[in-house]
Amino acid sequence: HIATSLPLPSERDHLRPRIDLIVFMIDIKSKCSLKNVEASLAYVDARFFLGKVYFLVTGVGRVNCCSIEINAISKLEEAYCSPVLFCELELEGVRVATAQRLLRMLQICAGLVPGFSALSFSLLMRNSADD
Amino acid sequence: ESGDPQRTALLLRKAWTLYSVTPLYRFCRGRLRDYARLLSAFIAAERQKGLAVEVGVELDIRVTLSSLPELQGSEQDQPAVLVQLSSRSRASPKNSEDKILWSGCFCCVYGDDLSENMPEDFTCLPLFLANGAEGYMSVVGNWFQKTFDCIFRRLAISPFNLSWMVAMWAGCKVDKAASAVELVFSVPRLPQPLDISYAIHPEDARALWDTIQKTPGEITQEEVDVFMDCLYSHFHRHFKIRLSATKLVKVSTAIASAHCDGIVKMLHSQYLSGVLMLLTELAISQIQ
Numbered sequence: 001h002i003a004t005s006l007p008l009p010s011e012r013d014h015l016r017p018r019i020d021l022i023v024f025m026i027d028i029k030s031k032c033s034l035k036n037v038e039a040s041l042a043y044v045d046a047r048f049f050l051g052k053v054y055f056l057v058t059g060v061g062r063v064n065c066c067s068i069e070i071n072a073i074s075k076l077e078e079a080y081c082s083p084v085l086f087c088e089l090e091l092e093g094v095r096v097a098t099a100q101r102l103l104r105m106l107q108i109c110a111g112l113v114p115g116f117s118a119l120s121f122s123l124l125m126r127n128s129a130d131d
Numbered sequence: 132e133s134g135d136p137q138r139t140a141l142l143l144r145k146a147w148t149l150y151s152v153t154p155l156y157r158f159c160r161g162r163l164r165d166y167a168r169l170l171s172a173f174i175a176a177e178r179q180k181g182l183a184v185e186v187g188v189e190l191d192i193r194v195t196l197s198s199l200p201e202l203q204g205s206e207q208d209q210p211a212v213l214v215q216l217s218s219r220s221r222a223s224p225k226n227s228e229d230k231i232l233w234s235g236c237f238c239c240v241y242g243d244d245l246s247e248n249m250p251e252d253f254t255c256l257p258l259f260l261a262n263g264a265e266g267y268m269s270v271v272g273n274w275f276q277k278t279f280d281c282i283f284r285r286l287a288i289s290p291f292n293l294s295w296m297v298a299m300w301a302g303c304k305v306d307k308a309a310s311a312v313e314l315v316f317s318v319p320r321l322p323q324p325l326d327i328s329y330a331i332h333p334e335d336a337r338a339l340w341d342t343i344q345k346t347p348g349e350i351t352q353e354e355v356d357v358f359m360d361c362l363y364s365h366f367h368r369h370f371k372i373r374l375s376a377t378k379l380v381k382v383s384t385a386i387a388s389a390h391c392d393g394i395v396k397m398l399h400s401q402y403l404s405g406v407l408m409l410l411t412e413l414a415i416s417q418i419q
Contacts, residue, residue, distance in 0.1 A: 027377060029290070029319075030375065030376045030377075031363075032373050032376035033376070035375065048200070063289065064287035064288070064289045064391070065292040065378065066289040066290065066291045067294075067375075067378070067379065068291065069352060070293060114391075
C-alpha cells in the first residue's frame with residue numbers, strides 16, 4: 001500500500017489488513033518530502049518504532065542535487081530509533097535490489113522468518129551501520 | 132583586506148565557471164615567466180594541430196601568469212595565481228591594447244583544512260575560476276594537469292549550498308541601492324520545463340534575516356532553514372505552490388549570484404573574500 005502522507009483515511013480502516021512495516025520515503029532533492037515525513041511520523045503508534053519503521057532515502061546518486069542535509073536524516077534515525085536505507089531509484093539494479101531487501105524485511109516484520117523478530121533485526125541493522 | 136583594489140576588481144562582475152583542483156606537484160612560484168612561455172608554446176602547438184578555438188583567425192596569443200597576493204585568507208593560504216590569455220590581431224596597429232581572450236584564477240581563501248597536512252612539494256590552490264571560451268579552458272587545463280599532475284573537475288553547487296549562500300548574502304549590509312534578492316527554481320518532471328523566479332526586496336530580505344540570526348557573525352543550519360521556510364510559506368500563501376518540492380537552481384543578491392551548474396558572479400568588492408572563502412570550502416569538499 002502506498003500513501004502520500006499520514007494519517008490514512010479512516011473510512012477504509014475496517015478493510016485494511018494488519019500493517020507489518022512502514023517505510024517512509026524521503027527524496028533528498030525535495031525538502032518538502034522531509035517535512036511531509038516529519039509531519040506524518042506524529043500519526044504512527046509508538047509500537048511500530050520497535051523495528052517496524054524504516055526510512056528510505058532516494059535520489060542519492062546525484063550529490064549535487066541535494067536539498068536536504070544528511071545530518072537532518074541522522075537526527076531522524078536517532079530520534080525514532082529506526083534505520084535508514086539509501087537508494088537511487090533511477091538505477092534499475094539498485095531499485096530491484098532495494099525492493100528485494102524491503103520484501104525480506106517485510107517477511108521478518110510479519111513474523112514469517114523463524115529466529116528473527118522485527119526488533120532484533122532492526123537492532124542488527126542499526127548496529128552494523130555504526131561500525 | 133588591504134592591497135590594490137584594482138587588481139582584485141578584475142574578478143568582479145564577470146561570470147566565472149568553477150572548478151576544483153587537486154594540489155599541484157612541484158609548482159614553483161618563482162618560475163611563473165617560464166610557465167607562461169611553456170604554456171604559450173603548448174597552445175601554439177595545439178593550434179597547429181587544429182585543436183584550439185578560433186581556427187583561421189590570425190591571432191598572436193600571449194600568455195601571462197601572475198601572483199595575486201591580495202586573494203588570500205590566512206597565513207597558510209597560497210597567494211592566488213592569475214592566468215591570462217590575451218591577443219593582438221596581426222592586422223591592428225602596434226600600440227593598440229591587448230584584448231583579453233580568457234582568464235583563469237587559482238585561489239585558496241582559508242583553505243587550512245586542505246593545506247594542513249600537505250607534504251612540501253605540493254601547492255594547495257583548490258579553487259579555480261575560469262572566464263572565456265571553453266576551448267581555451269580545455270587547452271590550459273590540459274597543460275596544468277600534465278605539468279603539475281593535478282586534476283580539474285567542474286564544481287557544481289547543490290540546492291542545499293545555494294540556500295546557505297542566499298541566506299548569508301541577503302543578510303549582508305550594502306550601502307548603495309541594492310538589487311533584489313532573487314531565487315530561481317526549476318520544477319521537475321513536467322513535459323515542458325518550468326522555471327519559477329521569486330524576487331524579494333533587499334530590505335525585506337535583510338529585515339527577515341535580522342529577526343532570525345541570533346549571533347552576529349555566526350550562522351547555523353537552523354537559521355538558514357527558518358529563513359528559507361519563511362520564504363517558501365510566504366510564496367505558498369500567495370500562489371499555493373510548494374517551492375520546497377522544486378529544485379533551487381540559482382540565487383542572486385547584491386553581493387553575488389550563483390548557479391547550480393557552478394557559475395558565480397561576484398558583485399561587491401567588500402565581500403569578495405567572504406564569497407571566495409565559501410567557494411574554497413566547496414572546492415575542498417569535492418576534492419576530499
